[in-house]
Amino acid sequence: MEIHLERKPAESVECDALVALAFEDQTDGRFQHLLSDVYGSGEITGKTFEMTLVHNPAGFKARRLLLAGAGKKEKFTSAELRHLSGAALRHLKSRSLKSIALLLDSEYSQADHVEAAVEGALIGDFEPDRYKSDKKDVKVVDRFTVAVPGGGAGLDTALERGRITADAQNLTRELASEPANLLTPSGMAEAARQAAAAYGLECDVLDQDRMKQLGMGSLLGVAQGSAEPPALIVVSYRPAGAAASGAHLGLVGKGVTFDTGGISIKPADGMEKMKYDMSGGAAVIGAIRALAQLKPPIPVTALIPAVENMPGSRAQRPGDIVTSLSGKTIEVINTDAEGRLILADALTYAKRLGCTHLVDAATLTGAVVVALGHVNIGAFSNNDRLAERVLDAAREAGEKMWRLPLDDEYRELLKSPFADIANVGGRPGGAITAAWFLREFADETPWVHLDIAGTAWLDDAKPYASKGPSGVGVRTFVNLAMDWKD
Numbered sequence: 001m002e003i004h005l006e007r008k009p010a011e012s013v014e015c016d017a018l019v020a021l022a023f024e025d026q027t028d029g030r031f032q033h034l035l036s037d038v039y040g041s042g043e044i045t046g047k048t049f050e051m052t053l054v055h056n057p058a059g060f061k062a063r064r065l066l067l068a069g070a071g072k073k074e075k076f077t078s079a080e081l082r083h084l085s086g087a088a089l090r091h092l093k094s095r096s097l098k099s100i101a102l103l104l105d106s107e108y109s110q111a112d113h114v115e116a117a118v119e120g121a122l123i124g125d126f127e128p129d130r131y132k133s134d135k136k137d138v139k140v141v142d143r144f145t146v147a148v149p150g151g152g153a154g155l156d157t158a159l160e161r162g163r164i165t166a167d168a169q170n171l172t173r174e175l176a177s178e179p180a181n182l183l184t185p186s187g188m189a190e191a192a193r194q195a196a197a198a199y200g201l202e203c204d205v206l207d208q209d210r211m212k213q214l215g216m217g218s219l220l221g222v223a224q225g226s227a228e229p230p231a232l233i234v235v236s237y238r239p240a241g242a243a244a245s246g247a248h249l250g251l252v253g254k255g256v257t258f259d260t261g262g263i264s265i266k267p268a269d270g271m272e273k274m275k276y277d278m279s280g281g282a283a284v285i286g287a288i289r290a291l292a293q294l295k296p297p298i299p300v301t302a303l304i305p306a307v308e309n310m311p312g313s314r315a316q317r318p319g320d321i322v323t324s325l326s327g328k329t330i331e332v333i334n335t336d337a338e339g340r341l342i343l344a345d346a347l348t349y350a351k352r353l354g355c356t357h358l359v360d361a362a363t364l365t366g367a368v369v370v371a372l373g374h375v376n377i378g379a380f381s382n383n384d385r386l387a388e389r390v391l392d393a394a395r396e397a398g399e400k401m402w403r404l405p406l407d408d409e410y411r412e413l414l415k416s417p418f419a420d421i422a423n424v425g426g427r428p429g430g431a432i433t434a435a436w437f438l439r440e441f442a443d444e445t446p447w448v449h450l451d452i453a454g455t456a457w458l459d460d461a462k463p464y465a466s467k468g469p470s471g472v473g474v475r476t477f478v479n480l481a482m483d484w485k486d
């Protein structure tokens with residue numbers, strides 16, 4: 001889908017359908033004179049995602065006008081615009097229309113609106129249908145235009161930033177929807193290498209031998225049950241002329257290409273979804289690819305510990321004790337709590353590489369789904385300042401996030417009689433004890449953990465996005481790095 005910006009008057013934009021915002025509380029709609037019949041009939045309420053398609057609007061070059069319900073004006077932000085743009089695109093795409101323009105005039109023609117509109121359209125356009133052989137019903141939108149009559153400077157940059165970010169998010173979704181037979185840890189490494197090579201980034205993939213030499217016993221313990229070799233993928237972005245002493249952001253993403261649970265095996269029902277247990281890693285790959293193009297002022301290193309969690313005669317057992325890269329010993333009580341085990345070594349390694357600030361994303365716990373459902377990402381941190389930055393970045397990105405506590409009392413639950421720490425702390429506060437486990441390895445380094453288990457996969461399609469992987473996290477990561485100030 002080509003993306004364009006048009007600055008000419010709405011009436012002269014040529015397209016199959018021109019989309020205009022229709023607000024609930026807008027009694028003097030700018031198309032009212034033209035569409036008095038439709039308005040008069042009471043068909044248009046402006047309720048969010050209500051779509052009214054009108055053919056051959058008089059005085060317009062557009063062949064159709066789509067009035068897209070935008071809800072209450074005072075609640076309408078870039079986040080709503082992103083969704084509405086996606087919903088309009090999906091509505092028109094399902095009707096086989098090829099060229100779509102979204103009209104943003106007056107107060108909705110700032111850079112962040114243009115960016116959100118482009119992101120929404122590209123995100124809405126994505127379908128995880130790669131392995132469907134029958135493509136005869138597949139519809140393709142060729143052209144999406146943001147129409148900003150008389151729009152100001154800076155909008156081309158905003159358009160480009162939206163395109164780069166959304167393409168990155170769709171790469172993340174592409175990876176997350178890949179089945180585990182086709183996307184192994186080595187496959188993830190290959191995807192990261194490709195993203196890095198395309199935009200001139202360094203990519204280093206640590207194999208099993210190097211990890212053994214370094215002493216990554218925690219990560220390797222998880223990997224040992226699988227015939228698929230593990231990989232610790234490291235992609236680095238360095239801005240031109242960054243001071244060596246400044247901040248260095250480490251983005252760490254859980255890359256479990258399939259989580260059977262290992263010896264603590266999961267029930268069969270729904271296990272097929274565990275192919276998305278690498279969504280955090282995929283988000284980090286997407287984010288670093290976007291950042292390579294957007295060039296933030298801060299060095300960023302992406303780290304993805306990639307493994308497959310399998311049972312078998314070589315698999316680790318409950319009760320096993322492993323020594324992590326940090327030197328801390330871990331009693332593995334439950335082999336299904338594997339994400340924290342691989343992240344522990346990746347966080348330690350990130351610090352060794354010089355990262356001064358760490359943010360990880362992981363489909364870490366079922367417990368976060370119990371706490372926050374499928375709406376908010378669970379955020380945890382040892383540093384209020386970094387937590388605020390991440391929450392701000394998420395707000396700006398329209399990715400909902402809610403901070404959960406890490407009181408010292410929860411740490412008690414991870415005590416092991418035999419090792420420095422146990423890998424599980426029981427059911428109560430399960431998302432918190434998981435985060436506490438990671439905190440032990442982040443130690444004093446400012447760190448934020450994002451538990452995306454409830455938000456990385458949409459069980460049902462939304463008006464603005466297909467069912468399947470959401471690509472959550474990418475936009476927050478991009479904003480965090482782009483807006484960084486020491």
Ligand code: BES
Pocket residue numbers: 259261277334336337338339363364365366367424425430453454
């Ligand atoms: N990958 C799962 C977490 C998960 C659950 C992600 C549901 C997405 C949806 C993780 O590795 C896991 O199995 N966690 C266990 C931890 C428990 C054994 C302490 C869980 O949440 O049940």
Ligand code: ZN
Pocket residue numbers: 259261335336337338339
């Ligand atoms: Zn697990």
Ligand code: ZN
Pocket residue numbers: 256259277336338339363364
């Ligand atoms: Zn897992």
